[in-house]
Amino acid sequence: MHILPPGRGPDSGRGRAILMLCHFVGMVDLVALPVWVGALVQHYGFDLEHAGMIVTAFLLGAVAASLFAAPIFNRLPRLACVVGGYGVAALAFFGAAQATSFPVLAGLHLVAGCAAGMALSVTHGTIGRSGNPHKLFAIVGTALGVAAVGFYAAVPPAIAAHGGSVLFKVFAGLMALAALAALGFPQVASRAEQAGAAAPLPRAAWWAIFGVSSMALNQALTYSMLDRVGIMRGFSQEQVNQLLVVCGLVNLLPAAIAGLLQKRLNPVRVALVAAPLQAILAVAISQSTGYTGYALAASVYAAVLIFMHTFLFGLIARLDPSGRALASTPAMMMTGSAIGPALAGAVAMRAGFDGLAMLAVGVGAAATLFFSLVARRAGAAAAQTI
Template identity: 45%
Template sequence: MTKLNSTQGKIVLGIGHMAGMVDLAALPLWISALMQDYHLLPQQAGLTVTLFLVGIVISSIILSPKYTRLNHRYIAALGFAVASVSFFAASKLSVISESFPMLVTLHVIAGLGAGAALSSIHGTIGKTNNPHRLFGLVNVALGVLAIALFALLPQATKQIGGMAIFIAFFVLMACAAIVMFFFFPKVSDETTNHNKSENQANKVTAKILSKPAVWMFICVVSCLTLNQAMVFSFVDRIGDLHNFDRKQVEIVLIVMGVINLTPGLVASLLQKRLSPISVAIAGPCLQALFALSITHAASYFPLYAVPVAFYVTLVIFTHTFVFGLLAKIDPTGRAVAATPAMMMIGSAIGPLLGGVIVATVGYQGLAWAVVIISCIAVTLVIKAQSLLKEKDVNLSEPRMA
C-alpha cells in the first residue's frame, strides 16, 4: 500500500491532479478544435467545455462533504475510467451538426467522472504533511502536460482532425485510472494522533467552515478561474484577430507551457516568505492588467505574447497559497476536497460567458469583464483578512500534520 507522505504517494497524486485539471492545460486547443474542426459557434464551443466543467462541479459538491467516508482509491480510479470512456466515444463522433447533442452529453459524463476523481485527490493532498508545498509541486506536473499538449496536438489535429484532442484526453484519463487503482495512497491515522484528536478536528472544522471567511476565499478562487477561463479560452482566436503570425501564436502557447512548470515550484519555495493574503490580492490585479494588454495589443506582438505566456501562471501561483490556507484551517481535508468545485464553477462559466461577450461586444469586452471580477475578488480577500484577524488565525506558518 502506498504511503500518503511517501515520494510515490505524492507522484500518484500529481498524476491525478494533472489528468483531472486537463482543462487548464488544454483549454485554447480544446475551444479551437471545436470551432475549427467541429464548426461550432463561439457560444456552442464555450457551452461544450462549460458542461464538462459543470459535471466536475456537481461531482465535487456532492462528494467533498463526504470525503472522510469515501473509499478514495476506488472513487478516483472509477472517475477517471468513466471520463476516459466518454472521451473515447467523443472521438468517434462525426463532425456534423447532428452530433452536437451527443458531444455535449459525453462532456457532461466525462466531467462527472473527472470531478469525482479530483475530489478524492485534492482532499488527500490536504491530508499530507504540507498541503501548500505538495499542491505547488503537483502543478508542475500540470505544466509538463501543457508542454506536451501544445507541442503535439496542433500537428496531430492537422493530420487527423479535431478528434485528436479527444484521443489524447482518453489516453490521459485511462492511464490515470490505472495508476489510481493500483497506487492511490492510503489515508490513515498517520495524519492524526488518534481517534479523539480526529473527532476534535471534525468539530473544529464544522465550526470553521461555517465562517464567512472560508466561503470568501472559495469565491476568490472561483473569480480567479473565471477570469482565466474567459480570456484563456480565446487567446488563440485573439491572436488571429490581431493578425499575428500563426507560428508565433503557437510558439507563445508552448512557451506558456514551459513557464507553467515554475509557479507551483516557486510558490512552494516562497511559502514562508509571502503572505497568502498579499498573494490573493496581487493575483486578480495582475489578471486584470494582463487581460487589458492581451485584448488591446493591436499589432504590437509583445503586448500580447508576454501576458499570454504568464496568464495561467497567475492562477497556479495564487491558488497554491489559498489552497495551503484552506488546508490549514480545515485539517480533515473537506474544504480542499471541494477544490474542483471552487475552481470549476469559475472555469465552467468562463468559456460560455466569454463566448457570449465575444459574440455581443467583441474580444475587448473580455478584458473589462475581468477588471470587474478582479475588483470583486480583491474586496472579498480584504474582508476575509479582517474576519481571520478577529479569530487570531496565523496566516504565516503552514499547517503541519
C-alpha cells in the same frame, strides 16, 4: 490513530507520483482550454458560443461532482472514486472522439466532467490531508507545468495534421492512464474523521473559496479565447501554437517558486496582489493589437493563478484540516472555468474583445474584495505562513 503501511501515504514517493498524475489529468482544462475551444471552432465548425458551451458541459459536470463529494469526503470509498471516475471519463472521451454533433458532444462532455470531477475531488482532498499541503500542492502544480509543455508541443500540431478528434483521443488516453495508476492511490490517516470533520467551515475559508473561484472565472474568460483572440488579431496559427509552448514553459516555474517561498510570503497578501494583476493581464491580452504585447501578457497569465493558488491551498488546509474544503478545489477552480468559456464566447460575439476586458476588470475587483474579507476574517492566524 490509524497507521499507514510504509509507502502508502500521500507523502511517500509513490503516493506523490500518483497524485501528480491524477492532478494533471483532472486539471487538464487549465492547460487545454485554448486548444479545446480552438479545435471545436476550427475542426468541428462550431461558433465561439457553442464551442464554449461544449467545454462548459465538462466543467459543469466536474463542479457538480465536486460539490457532491466535498462534504462527504471522509466517508467516500476513495480508491473506487478515483479509479472509477477516471475510467468512466476515459470511455466518455473515447466516445466523443467518434462524435460530431453538438448534443452528443455536449452530453459526453458532461459525463466525463462528472466522472473526472469526482476523482479530482478525492485527489485534492488527499493532498489536503498530507503532512504539508502547501508543499505537496506546489509539487503537483510543478508536475502540471511539466506536462503542459509536452501537451502544447505535441497536441496542437497533431490536431492540425489529423483533425479535432485527436484532442479527445488524447484526453481518453490520459484519463485511462490515471485510472490505472490510481489502483495504488495513497491512503490517508483517520485523524480528521475522528476530530473536526463535522465542524462548520470557518468564514475565512468560504471567502477564500469565493476568491479562488473568481480568479478561476477570469482565467477561463480570457484563456479560453486566447487562441481565437490571436487568430482574429491577424496572427498565424503557428504563432499562437508557439505562444502556447512558451506558456507551458513559463508555467513550470510558479508552483515551484511558491513552494520555495512558503515561509517568506503572506498568503493573503499574495492573493491581494494576484487578483488585480490577473485582471490587468487579461485586459492586455484582449486589447493588444501587436503580437509582442499579446504574447508577453499571455505567457505569464496562467502563472499568476498557479502561484496564488498554491498559497491559498495551504491557507485553506490550515483553516480546515479535515480536507473537506480542499476536496471542493475542483468546484472552486471549475465553477469559474465552467461559466467562462460559454460566457466569454457570448460576450465576444455580442460586445467584442472590449466587452471581455470590461468583464475581466469587474471579476478581478470581486476577487480582490473576497480576499480582503479573508484578511479581515482570518486575522493574524490566516496571515501566517504554514
